[in-house]
Amino acid sequence: MLAVHFGAGNIGRGFIGSLLSKAGYEVCFVDVNAEVVNLLNEKKEYRVVLADENSQEETVKNVRAINSIQQPEEVLDAIASADLVTTAVGPNILPIIADSIAKGLRRRVEQTDQPLNIIACENMIGGSAFLKEKVYEKLSEAEKKQFDDQFAFPNAAVDRIVPNQTNEDKLMVSVEPFYEWVVDRSKLIGEVPTINGVTFVEDLAPFIERKLFTVNTGHAAAAYLGYQAGLETIKDAMEHEEVLQAVKDTLRETGTVLVRKYSFDYDEHMKYVNKIIGRFTNPFINDEIPRVARGPLRKLGQKDRLISPASQYYEFVEGQPVNLAKVIAAALKYDFPQDDEAVALQAKITELGFEKTIYDVCGLEECHPLVSLIMEKLNKR
Numbered sequence: 001m002l003a004v005h006f007g008a009g010n011i012g013r014g015f016i017g018s019l020l021s022k023a024g025y026e027v028c029f030v031d032v033n034a035e036v037v038n039l040l041n042e043k044k045e046y047r048v049v050l051a052d053e054n055s056q057e058e059t060v061k062n063v064r065a066i067n068s069i070q071q072p073e074e075v076l077d078a079i080a081s082a083d084l085v086t087t088a089v090g091p092n093i094l095p096i097i098a099d100s101i102a103k104g105l106r107r108r109v110e111q112t113d114q115p116l117n118i119i120a121c122e123n124m125i126g127g128s129a130f131l132k133e134k135v136y137e138k139l140s141e142a143e144k145k146q147f148d149d150q151f152a153f154p155n156a157a158v159d160r161i162v163p164n165q166t167n168e169d170k171l172m173v174s175v176e177p178f179y180e181w182v183v184d185r186s187k188l189i190g191e192v193p194t195i196n197g198v199t200f201v202e203d204l205a206p207f208i209e210r211k212l213f214t215v216n217t218g219h220a221a222a223a224y225l226g227y228q229a230g231l232e233t234i235k236d237a238m239e240h241e242e243v244l245q246a247v248k249d250t251l252r253e254t255g256t257v258l259v260r261k262y263s264f265d266y267d268e269h270m271k272y273v274n275k276i277i278g279r280f281t282n283p284f285i286n287d288e289i290p291r292v293a294r295g296p297l298r299k300l301g302q303k304d305r306l307i308s309p310a311s312q313y314y315e316f317v318e319g320q321p322v323n324l325a326k327v328i329a330a331a332l333k334y335d336f337p338q339d340d341e342a343v344a345l346q347a348k349i350t351e352l353g354f355e356k357t358i359y360d361v362c363g364l365e366e367c368h369p370l371v372s373l374i375m376e377k378l379n380k381r
């Protein structure tokens with residue numbers, strides 16, 4: 001069995017590649033990083049080390065890689081013969097890889113009528129559906145019909161904290177012990193793959209929103225508020241009394257939305273929240289704030305971890321999401337010079353001012369009460 005995985009980065013090697021290899025797949029990574037591709041082809045294996053007191057280690061075997069810049073034809077051949085295609089490249093890169101995926105699937109249609117699932121493992125709602133949209137932009141109407149019959153793009157939620165790291169062994173990845181990978185079974189084509197560690201569910205919405213609005217909202221709160229407090233790591237942020245309290249208060253707000261929307265048990269949900277706060281404070285993980293805060297334009301988007309739960313608060317809860325608004329205000333002020341999106345965000349604010357930037361970046365209507373709440377928080381800081 002062959003799995004073609006786009007993105008041999010932290011989550012690609014540290015999570016998806018590891019689970020797929022253990023499930024018996026040969027894992028063929030596709031990446032633009034020549035050093036990583038060459039090393040994977042030279043060693044044919046790499047190490048994943050658990051970030052806890054035992055540092056338990058596994059060797060991920062049966063792997064190889066293709067450099068998509070230098071060997072574009074090989075990528076198409078790999079897709080044509082794959083049993084599964086996955087991605088972990090980042091939401092902004094999905095439109096870029098859509099071209100190879102469209103061409104690879106075209107080649108496959110010529111060679112076989114075997115079905116294929118393409119699963120985007122990114123931190124976003126509807127990641128695979130978005131990838132499908134980008135792939136389908138390249139197709140004729142007749143091809144779209146053909147692809148509908150043979151290919152599927154089930155959405156997924158993936159959760160494992162894998163910080164940026166520099167190790168002597170360049171392929172080695174240190175990962176937190178916890179992981180969760182949930183896939184929308186209702187959109188799968190063909191047989192359900194047997195992958196230990198993957199949960200297939202009929203309705204992904206509660207899982208992805210629970211994860212995005214807890215792990216990612218909480219992390220974003222720690223990162224943006226921590227940055228405003230002059231801190232460097234998520235650990236620093238979690239040790240800062242005021243930031244920690246704000247993270248907890250923010251997760252109480254998202255938790256209330258989730259509990260009301262999906263009828264979750266409140267106590268069970270709070271256990272989930274506490275577990276996540278425990279994961280953020282893992283002393284064996286050194287997670288720099290700029291990694292977690294990266295891409296503020298994306299993170300301030302209408303469907304992402306801050307604006308979506310804050311807007312839904314008005315639908316499901318009485319009152320105002322004051323803590324989420326405080327985090328959104330901090331995100332709007334994120335000006336880390338090495339983050340291109342932070343630089344673009346600050347340039348936009350200089351040009352348009354905060355209010356127009358909020359309409360533009362967060363997709364909020366002028367009359368939305370969240371706008372004035374965010375403005376209030378911005379003026380307070």
Ligand SMILES: NC(=O)C1=CN([C@@H]2O[C@H](COP(=O)(O)OP(=O)(O)OC[C@H]3O[C@@H](n4cnc5c(N)ncnc54)[C@H](O)[C@@H]3O)[C@@H](O)[C@H]2O)C=CC1
Nearest residue numbers: 007008009010011031032033088089090122123160161162
């Ligand atoms: N690191 C983490 O803890 C988690 C990350 N994610 C998600 O996984 C995705 C990847 O994140 P990370 O692994 O942290 O980032 P990363 O930067 O470590 O990995 C991304 C990889 O994609 C490669 N890439 C870039 N452009 C490419 C292209 N055109 N074709 C093929 N490969 C390309 C990069 O060279 C890199 O190896 C993101 O969507 C992130 O939100 C999800 C859960 C956890």
Ligand SMILES: O=P(O)(O)OC[C@H]1O[C@](O)(CO)[C@@H](O)[C@@H]1O
Nearest residue numbers: 123159160161215216219292294
């Ligand atoms: O990968 P993104 O969406 O930029 O955001 C970083 C977030 O992703 C994670 O890496 C994994 O969920 C979290 O650590 C963090 O909340």
